[in-house]
Amino acid sequence: MESLEGEDDLARWLSxxxxxxxxxxxxSRIVLRRDSGALVLGVELTQHVPTNAQLENWMRPGAASLHHFPGALAQDPVHGALWLLECLHDAPNPTQVQKSLEALLNQRDTWRAVMARLxxxxxxxRPASRHPLSP
Incomplete structure (x- = not known):
């Protein structure tokens, strides 16, 4: 796997x-892929196939998350891992791509923290008082 460091490497790949x-x-893996005039950004959310109960838990914050973050939840059809995806159109510049990647990584970290807490x-x-209240 390659490691992307800095705006120059990103600009070089984009060009x-x-x-x-x-x-x-x-x-986590991060995948940037060209697809029909768009750039698809993907950030790995889980490394393993979730059970049905786990998948339900991961789906719960989905709609609310879309109000705050750009990434949509997707499941890898081959390996079953969960990913956050965002599609950028109109030939985004390196700064836009970096900001979008940062937002996806923040979303991933937020979702993982919520799932860990759940x-x-x-x-x-705890009882509020160990002594009964008398009238």
């Missing part, structure tokens, strides 16, 4: 003709 570039950020068992409520 070239390679159909796709795969990058890494932390433990996966934690709920704490038992």
């Amino acid at each position: 070239g003709s390679d159909p796709q570039i795969t990058l890494t950020e932390g433990d 996966a934690c068992p709920a704490r038992a409520p």
